[in-house]
Amino acid sequence: MSDVIKTDTIIIGGGIVGASAALFLRRRGVQVVLVDAAQCGSKASGVNYGGVRRQGRSLELLPLSQRAFELWAQLGQLIDIDGEYIRSGHLKLARSRDDFGALEIYRAQTRGFGMNLELLSGGALQKRFPWVGPSVYGASLCPEDGHANPRIVSPAFARAAHRAGAVIMENTRVVAASCSGNGFELLCDNGQRLQSAQLVNCAGAWGADVARLFGEDTPLLAIHPAMAVTEPLPVFIDVNIGIQGGGAYIRQVARGNCVVGGARGFAADPHYAKPGAEAITVIMQRLGELVPGLRHAQLIRSWSGYEGSFGDGKPVIGPSATTPGLFHAYGFCGEGFQTGPAVGEVLADFVTHGKTSIPMEPFSIQRFGR
Ligand SMILES: Cc1cc2nc3c(=O)[nH]c(=O)nc-3n(C[C@H](O)[C@H](O)[C@H](O)COP(=O)(O)OP(=O)(O)OC[C@H]3O[C@@H](n4cnc5c(N)ncnc54)[C@H](O)[C@@H]3O)c2cc1C
Structure with missing residues (x-):
């Protein structure tokens, strides 16, 4: 493969976080290529317990969790299936x-x-x-908390993004990435090259590997x-x-x-x-x-399954500390399925406006230094 695919925004990782980001970006008219090393929704997002709860979330996470609660109520409009989501309590x-x-x-x-x-x-x-x-x-x-079937919900986010116009590339691993004045250039394991103005890292438990390509070292552990x-x-x-x-x-x-x-x-x-x-x-x-x-x-x-943990109970969400145009959302541990739709919306805010209305400072990658 030698042709370079050019787009506005590349998203690495098609779990519920990346697929939701793709869906919200497409709804705002942004061109998106979503790349997943496996099948969208087949990693943590598809094998989790399916808990859709706010109860027990930290005070820092609750605004995001609360926004997700509102979005879960609109699941049918977002992804065209009910996902077996019920507000059981x-x-x-x-x-x-x-x-x-x-x-x-x-x-x-x-x-x-x-x-x-x-x-x-x-x-x-x-x-x-x-x-x-x-x-x-x-x-x-x-x-009003509840649960849903992750096996059908998470792939449905990717399908909804595809219907909305996102290009989805499955079984395609990003193996190298760089940033220059012209934006981002990525190389995939099948030889495909991709270029974009913005890059979103939604690589889940492997998100630290992507961040490291841009000089950002984060202490992410995998738990199972x-x-x-x-x-x-x-x-x-x-x-x-x-x-x-x-x-x-x-x-x-x-x-x-x-x-x-x-x-x-x-x-x-x-x-x-x-x-x-x-x-x-x-x-x-x-x-x-x-x-x-x-x-x-x-x-x-x-x-x-594989999920990431920083040990402080918080994911990384927000702009890169080293690279303008790069946004991270990875290292979700036990909360990523419930918050995923809202994280996707927040990422669309960052990409299109450079900011979001939900407080994201606690989740900044800067808490780990450069
Ligand atoms: C067993 C289990 C139970 C859980 N229970 C709950 C629960 O009840 N409620 C809750 O809210 N959360 C729960 N979680 C956590 C939740 O599942 C995750 O936080 C959430 O799914 C993370 O979504 P994600 O999109 O960030 O990651 P993932 O779903 O892991 O997606 C990341 C994607 O990135 C891709 N990728 C990685 N590297 C590359 C690369 N270099 N190139 C291309 N693609 C790449 C992977 O193939 C993967 O598909 C649980 C997790 C597990 C494992």
């Missing part, structure tokens, strides 16, 4: 008085965000959610949440469940299968991770204590 369980106290503090701190958190304990909790085990001290319910799904069970869990302090989460879909997660798997190679039997056993033991109805459930499949 998100119930965060507390295993002790101290954990319940932490939920009380969180509710007080986040009152301005419209989450309407409702604290329940003792008989009130048992009455409302009779399937919760007696070892649970209390819980916090966020009535272990996930599994049970056989179809009679439907009895009507909310998305998490635990204060982490450790396990579960949601039941309309077909009756329970999707579970909460421990770590391991990397099988630099692009593929496995859950491991030990992690899955730990998850099922933890959940069996809190939700006794799960104790004898059979698992039919388990998996893991």
